[in-house]
Amino acid sequence: MSAAAPRARMIVDKAFKIAEVDQRIYGSFIEHLGRAVYGGIYEPTHSTADNFGFRNDVKQLVRELNVPIIRYPGGNFVSGYNWEDGVGPVDQRPKRLDLAWRTVEPNFVGTNEFMNWAKEVGSEVMMAVNLGTRGVDAARNLLEYCNHKGGSYWSDLRRSHGYEQPHGIKTWCLGNEMDGPWQIGQKTPQEYGRLAYETGKAMRLVDPSVELVSCGSSSTGMPTFPEWEAITLDHTYEVADYVSLHQYYGNRDNDSANYLARTMDMEHFIRTVTATCDYIKAKKRSKKTMYLSFDEWNVWYHSNDADTQIEPWSVGPPQLEDVYNFEDALLVGSMLITFLRHADRVKMACMAQLVNVIAPIMTENGGRAWKQTIFYPYLHTSIYGRGVSLQPIVDSPVYDAQDYTDVPYLDSAVVYNEADEEVTIFAVNRNLQESLDLECDVRGFEGYRLVEHIVLEHEDLKAVNTAAEEKVKPHSKGTAICKDGYVNARLSKASWNVIRLKKEHSN
Ligand code: AHR
Numbered sequence: 234m235s236a237a238a239p240r241a242r243m244i245v246d247k248a249f250k251i252a253e254v255d256q257r258i259y260g261s262f263i264e265h266l267g268r269a270v271y272g273g274i275y276e277p278t279h280s281t282a283d284n285f286g287f288r289n290d291v292k293q294l295v296r297e298l299n300v301p302i303i304r305y306p307g308g309n310f311v312s313g314y315n316w317e318d319g320v321g322p323v324d325q326r327p328k329r330l331d332l333a334w335r336t337v338e339p340n341f342v343g344t345n346e347f348m349n350w351a352k353e354v355g356s357e358v359m360m361a362v363n364l365g366t367r368g369v370d371a372a373r374n375l376l377e378y379c380n381h382k383g384g385s386y387w388s389d390l391r392r393s394h395g396y397e398q399p400h401g402i403k404t405w406c407l408g409n410e411m412d413g414p415w416q417i418g419q420k421t422p423q424e425y426g427r428l429a430y431e432t433g434k435a436m437r438l439v440d441p442s443v444e445l446v447s448c449g450s451s452s453t454g455m456p457t458f459p460e461w462e463a464i465t466l467d468h469t470y471e472v473a474d475y476v477s478l479h480q481y482y483g484n485r486d487n488d489s490a491n492y493l494a495r496t497m498d499m500e501h502f503i504r505t506v507t508a509t510c511d512y513i514k515a516k517k518r519s520k521k522t523m524y525l526s527f528d529e530w531n532v533w534y535h536s537n538d539a540d541t542q543i544e545p546w547s548v549g550p551p552q553l554e555d556v557y558n559f560e561d562a563l564l565v566g567s568m569l570i571t572f573l574r575h576a577d578r579v580k581m582a583c584m585a586q587l588v589n590v591i592a593p594i595m596t597e598n599g600g601r602a603w604k605q606t607i608f609y610p611y612l613h614t615s616i617y618g619r620g621v622s623l624q625p626i627v628d629s630p631v632y633d634a635q636d637y638t639d640v641p642y643l644d645s646a647v648v649y650n651e652a653d654e655e656v657t658i659f660a661v662n663r664n665l666q667e668s669l670d671l672e673c674d675v676r677g678f679e680g681y682r683l684v685e686h687i688v689l690e691h692e693d694l695k696a697v698n699t700a701a702e703e704k705v706k707p708h709s710k711g712t713a714i715c716k717d718g719y720v721n722a723r724l725s726k727a728s729w730n731v732i733r734l735k736k737e738h739s740n
Contacts, residue, residue: 238670238723241629241643245656246677249624252577254648256301258569259615260359261587262529263347264308266334270342271549272598273588274350279599286341287350290602294594295354295587298608299615302404304359304528304583305347309333311409312365312417316375319343321394332417334552335545344379345391348400357403359446359528359583362436364408364428365418373435376405380440404444404581406528407432407469410451410479412461422461426468433472446526446581447473452480453502462509466523470513475526475581478506481591482564483534489560489694491634493663493727496567496644498637503527503575525575527582530568532561532607533591553590557605559705559727560694566610566644566729567661573614573646576622584611597700605698606705609689613707613731617657620650625658625673632663642669643724654736656681662724665694669724673732676718681734686711686722689729707731 263269274295277286306314310333318327318340326340342350344360351358360379362372374387379400381388388399407429411420420428425448433445447469450458466476480499484492503525510523535555543550557565565584572579584607588594593608629643645660656678662669675681688711696704713722713732724730 238668239630239642239664240670240672241627243628243643243645243671243673244626245623245647245658245673245675247623247649248677249626251574251622251624254573254576254619254622255580256619257581258572258576258579259300259611259618260302260304260528260581260583261298261300262304262308262583262585263306263587264590265306265310265314265331265338266308266586266590267552267554268549268589268596268598269586269592271339273590273596275342276598285346285349287353288596288602291588291594291596292350292354294602294604295356298593298612300354300356300587302357302359302581302583303351303587304361304406307333307361307409309409309416311361311363314363315367316344316363316371320345320378320391330546336550337546337548339548345394345396359404359406359581360402361406361409362432364411364420364425364432365416368428369432369435372432373439376436376439376443380443403442404446405436406446406448406477407473408448411448412455412457413451422457422464426465429465430468430472433469437472444474445472446475446477446528449476449478449506453498459505459509462506463513466510466513467516470517470519470523471521473523475524476506476510478502478525478527479529480527481529481531481533483532484560485534488635489665490632490663491636492560493563493567493661494634494637494640495564496571497640499568499571503571503579507578524580525578527572527579529583529585531585531591532557532564536591551589554595555591556697557607558695558697559606559691562606562610562689562705563661563663563727563729565607566659569610569614569618570644570646570659570661573618573622573648573659574624595700601700603698603700604703606696609705609707610729613687614659617655617731617733618648618659620648620655623647623649643671655684656734658720658730658732660724660730660732662726662728662730665727668726671720671722671724673720674718675715675720675734678734678736679718680736681715682737683713683715683720684733684735685709686713687731687733688725690725690727694727
């Protein structure tokens with residue numbers, strides 16, 4: 234390797250185990266919002282539509298991402314949703330005003346149709362219940378409708394709707410962002426804690442096998458963070474299995490070095506929520522460990538101005554349609570790396586969202602579907618990031634940004650897939666001016682050889698993909714070599730890297 238690039242060193246070893254990666258950290262989210270459902274996954278007049286009206290071209294892209302779990306039906310939408318509106322004969326379903334997004338909800342797609350779609354794309358569903366305008370009764374009825382075998386009012390109603398077998402939905406969110414003033418039916422932490430506890434208690438009586446997510450803060454910027462977690466978990470600790478975290482970032486002041494350091498905030502968020510959970514655990518003398526469900530995360534800011542111009546009360550308007558650029562893909566890669574480094578506590582995470590609405594997949598109504606820039610780091614981690622997350626010991630040069638100091642240029646995570654005898658190094662070079670020479674000690678992985686070094690790079694941080702042209706896409710011409718127990722690679726300036734190693738067997 235020729236001289237003069239800054240250097241970073243890493244040591245990777247099987248013994249430095251953080252935890253088995255829970256595949257549900259590669260989850261996503263479909264909300265009844267904008268064109269996520271109507272014009273996104275569902276468009277009966279589209280040339281690729283199946284018998285239920287779902288677009289096959291979109292299904293194909295979702296399958297490619299191998300999404301293990303999808304949160305549904307909201308989001309802010311769920312806090313005003315009557316789930317009963319979305320079941321039974323479609324022509325008898327009411328049209329309702331959705332106050333969260335000021336649209337008309339036609340209820341063409343509801344619980345059963347979504348469960349069908351999710352099965353088709355190979356995903357489980359994380360169902361949210363309405364704790365905004367509703368409560369214990371609606372939640373326990375929905376669970377009975379979905380999960381009870383039969384012989385009761387709600388389960389027999391499901392059967393009469395043509396779904397003989399229960400859906401068996403395992404994971405349930407106890408409301409959404411109940412700390413937010415924008416939420417329909419916002420609660421104080423005491424009000425939410427009591428309601429969530431009683432709802433969870435009733436739900437467990439219907440089906441003891443469910444896993445429940447207690448609402449955490451809507452972002453680190455909330456004035457009630459982290460007091461919200463401390464008070465609500467005091468109520469819900471014994472009934473819930475996870476607490477939720479939500480966070481979106483944006484490069485509003487066009488300071489890319491600072492923007493790429495935003496995962497320092499995410500680190501702080503995860504550490505603070507973990508500490509708060511453990512404080513409640515100690516306070517309650519509980520043996521149970523609370524896990525984290527980062528069930529909304531992404532970049533969200535490009536569409537903010539356009540959204541103020543949208544006329545209210547239509548079906549499927551183009552809301553939250555962020556067009557992602559190359560630097561967004563780098564930050565998304567770093568966010569995924571952050572989840573991997575916290576694999577011991579973050580067990581679920583949902584990229585918000587999946588189609589059209591702040592999403593890796595975009596569609597035209599009646600037309601094409603394509604991959605946004607952020608599709609790629611999501612794809613790579615979802616495909617190659619399954620196994621055990623290993624703690625890399627990293628020595629990297631650092632920089633200071635507007636809001637953060639000592640930001641390592643090298644942001645990395647490592648996953649060891651023992652069954653497939655593969656090791657994958659995920660790395661972002663945050664340096665916007667220079668490449669970074671990485672030397673990684675992998676002597677603990679004797680007999681491993683390089684499979685490929687995938688790189689996502691682009692001269693223009695603001696480059697975007699459109700239906701007509703995919704400007705930002707990965708190549709496999711990275712410089713990594715693996716020799717004598719060391720991987721050496723030159724990581725291009727501002728790049729996302731996936732370095733794949735596999736054990737070589739002679740014969
Ligand atoms: O994902 C978009 C919105 O962001 C969700 O509806 C809400 O929960 C969050 O504020």
